[in-house]
Amino acid sequence: MLKFIIPLLLFIVLVIFLAMxxxxxxxxxxxxxxxxxxxxxxxxxxxxxxxxxxxxxxLGKVWLLNxxxxxxxxxxxxxxVFNKLSTKNILPIIGLNYKDKPWAAKQWLTQLGxxxxxxxxxxxxxxxxxxxxxxxxxxxxxxxxGWIRYKHTxxxxxxxxxxILLPMIKQLxxxxx
Amino acid sequence: xxxxQTLILLILVSFNCIAVxxxxxxxxxKKQQTYNILIDELRCLVCQNQTIADSNADLxxxxxxxxxxxxxxxxxxxxxxxxxxxxxxxxxxxxxxxxAKTGVLWIAPFIFLLIGFILVWGMSRRKMQEDSxxxxxxxxxxxxxxxxxxxxxxx
Numbered sequence: 001m002l003k004f005i006i007p008l009l010l011f012i013v014l015v016i017f018l019a020m021x022x023x024x025x026x027x028x029x030x031x032x033x034x035x036x037x038x039x040x041x042x043x044x045x046x047x048x049x050x051x052x053x054x055x056x057x058x059l060g061k062v063w064l065l066n067x068x069x070x071x072x073x074x075x076x077x078x079x080x081v082f083n084k085l086s087t088k089n090i091l092p093i094i095g096l097n098y099k100d101k102p103w104a105a106k107q108w109l110t111q112l113g114x115x116x117x118x119x120x121x122x123x124x125x126x127x128x129x130x131x132x133x134x135x136x137x138x139x140x141x142x143x144x145x146g147w148i149r150y151k152h153t154x155x156x157x158x159x160x161x162x163x164i165l166l167p168m169i170k171q172l173x174x175x176x177x
Numbered sequence: 178x179x180x181x182q183t184l185i186l187l188i189l190v191s192f193n194c195i196a197v198x199x200x201x202x203x204x205x206x207k208k209q210q211t212y213n214i215l216i217d218e219l220r221c222l223v224c225q226n227q228t229i230a231d232s233n234a235d236l237x238x239x240x241x242x243x244x245x246x247x248x249x250x251x252x253x254x255x256x257x258x259x260x261x262x263x264x265x266x267x268x269x270x271x272x273x274x275x276x277a278k279t280g281v282l283w284i285a286p287f288i289f290l291l292i293g294f295i296l297v298w299g300m301s302r303r304k305m306q307e308d309s310x311x312x313x314x315x316x317x318x319x320x321x322x323x324x325x326x327x328x329x330x331x332x
Contacts, residue, residue: 026225029222029265029266029268030266030268031266032262032263032264032265032266032267033263033264039264099235124239125235125236125239128239129239129240129243129264130264131264132264132265132266134222134223134236134265135222135223
C-alpha cells in the first residue's frame, strides 16, 4: 500500500509546485525601492526644455510617475488608461519620457492625447537606471513624503487602476506628510 | 545541398551573435579584469537568462556603460554590485546572497542529497538482510544435499 501512496504524494507535491509556477509572472521582479525615498532627479521638461523638474518639486503630493516612450508598443496599449485616469483629476501624473527623441515624443502625445501634467526627458536612461527600470512601461506611486510606495511593471489596465491604484491613492492621501 | 545551406546560414547567424557586444578598453588591466568579471555576473533583466555581457538589449548596453564609468571613477567591484542591487534587487546578480528569502534555494539541494543518502542506505540494508536470509536457506539446502549424498555413499 505504502508503495503506491508515496509516489502519489510526490506526484501531488510536484503538481502543486508546477501549478504555482504557471501562475507566477517571471517578469514581475520585486523592486527593492518600495517603501524607500524615490531616487532624486532633475530633468528637462519635454514641452519647455529650458526648465526642469526635480523630485523635490513634487513633495507634499501623492503622484504617479509613468515611464513611457514613443517606441514602446505596450505604452500605446496602456495610454488610454492614463487618459481616462487624468480626466478624473485625482492626482498629478508625471511622464518620464525614457530614451526617446523629443520630436517623436511630442508627436505621440499630440496623436494619442496627453494625460501628463508634464513629461520629463531622460534621454540617456540614467534616471531609468536609478529607478530600476527594465521594461517600459512602468508606473510608480510616490507619496507625500517622496517615498515610492508601489511599482507596476508592464502595461497598466483599467482593472489595475480600480483594484490597486485608486484604493492606494485614497489611503496615501489620508496620510499626513 | 540542404545541409550545407543550413550550415552556412547557422555560421552567418552565429557571427551576428558574437558581434553584438561592444569592446570597452581600460588603461588599467586590473580594471579590465574587474569589468569582465562584473558584466559576467550581472543579469540582464530584459532577457532574463543572459548576463549583461551576453545581451544586446538596450538596457544591457546601458548597464555595461554604467559599470565602465563607475570603474573608471575608481569604484570597487563591491560598490558597483551594491549600486545594482539597490536599484534592481538581488535578481540582478547571478550569485544570490544567503538570506531568509533565498535560504530554501541554497539549502534545498543539500536536503535532497541527504534524503537520497537515507534512501540508498535503507535500500542497501534491506538487500543485505534479504541476502543473509537466502544464504541461510541455501546453507540448509546444501547441508541436506550433503547428508543425502552421504546416505547414498553408505549404501
